[in-house]
Amino acid sequence: MIMSEYTLQNSTITTLLERRSIRQWADEPIPDDVIETLQSVAQHAPTSEFLNDWSAIRITDPNVAAQLAEIGNQPYIAQAPLLYVFVADEHRNMQIAQSHDAEFTEDTVSFTSSYRFVQAHNDVILAMHAMETAANSLGLGCVYLGSILNNIDKLIEILHLPKYTFPVLGLAIGKPAQEPMIKPRMSQSMQFFENHYPEADDTQFTQQLNENLADFDKRVHQYYDLRHADRPVAAFSDQVVKNAQKDLSKKNITTPAAAQGFQLNR
Numbered sequence: 104m105i106m107s108e109y110t111l112q113n114s115t116i117t118t119l120l121e122r123r124s125i126r127q128w129a130d131e132p133i134p135d136d137v138i139e140t141l142q143s144v145a146q147h148a149p150t151s152e153f154l155n156d157w158s159a160i161r162i163t164d165p166n167v168a169a170q171l172a173e174i175g176n177q178p179y180i181a182q183a184p185l186l187y188v189f190v191a192d193e194h195r196n197m198q199i200a201q202s203h204d205a206e207f208t209e210d211t212v213s214f215t216s217s218y219r220f221v222q223a224h225n226d227v228i229l230a231m232h233a234m235e236t237a238a239n240s241l242g243l244g245c246v247y248l249g250s251i252l253n254n255i256d257k258l259i260e261i262l263h264l265p266k267y268t269f270p271v272l273g274l275a276i277g278k279p280a281q282e283p284m285i286k287p288r289m290s291q292s293m294q295f296f297e298n299h300y301p302e303a304d305d306t307q308f309t310q311q312l313n314e315n316l317a318d319f320d321k322r323v324h325q326y327y328d329l330r331h332a333d334r335p336v337a338a339f340s341d342q343v344v345k346n347a348q349k350d351l352s353k354k355n356i357t358t359p360a361a362a363q364g365f366q367l368n369r
């Protein structure tokens with residue numbers, strides 16, 4: 104468990120500190136009462152302006168799950184006992200608004216603005232994290248699935264997503280059939296600042312950052328990813344440099360978002 108001498112303990116904190124991604128599950132269905140509980144927990148997450156602007160699609164058809172696994176290039180997506188795709192959803196709110204006043208158009212309504220697009224994503228993430236935490240607290244294991252966005256157009260087609268919706272992430276849940284290590288995290292001083300972002304000429308901060316980064320690189324390098332358990336993972340800095348070289352043009356969000364009716368320049 105990741106605990107310093109200062110870390111307080113209770114069952115919620117333990118659940119959160121012991122969380123890790125699980126990518127292999129027992130072939131056991133998740134009981135209905137568990138599913139309903141997880142869904143209720145997700146619904147009780149905070150929601151911007153109480154717009155409740157998200158929906159989740161539970162994938163129960165193995166053919167659909169297989170298609171998502173193919174898009175994500177991750178076979179375990181199709182093996183998850185419980186699988187959701189969470190969607191930023193302004194479709195429902197648009198319908199409600201338009202049923203009251205037909206004058207609301209895509210060009211004027213707030214729901215298609217960049218601000219709402221981002222806030223709807225925030226809502227999704229909070230709901231998903233609540234669901235993940237509740238699942239973990241019940242002894243289940245989860246993994247978030249950004250890989251399903253490898254082909255957004257296809258995903259939208261498979262899930263029949265209407266205008267004013269946008270897929271955000273998948274969440275795979277099940278009883279863990281693996282015991283991965285808890286992945287290290289950087290020292291708090293690298294991620295938590297006081298009152299303002301550290302100045303570029305703050306040499307004391309820079310020196311401490313470099314020391315902490317070297318330590319973090321070493322700890323990450325000692326971590327074994329069960330996907331490649333024969334070797335330690337690359338140091339954090341090396342992962343960042345490798346990631347910086349990625350061509351993400353195929354994952355461009357603005358084009359499919361525009362096709363879904365969002366106006367991200369507004």
Ligand SMILES: Cc1cc2nc3c(=O)[nH]c(=O)nc-3n(C[C@H](O)[C@H](O)[C@H](O)COP(=O)(O)O)c2cc1C
Nearest residue numbers: 122123124126175177246247248249250251272286
């Ligand atoms: C937005 C997001 C997308 C992710 N997408 C994937 C994914 O497609 N496939 C996967 O196996 N893990 C995915 N992950 C899991 C991360 O790889 C994982 O959280 C990270 O390496 C830290 O490891 P841990 O969760 O075990 O602490 C995703 C996580 C996040 C937050």
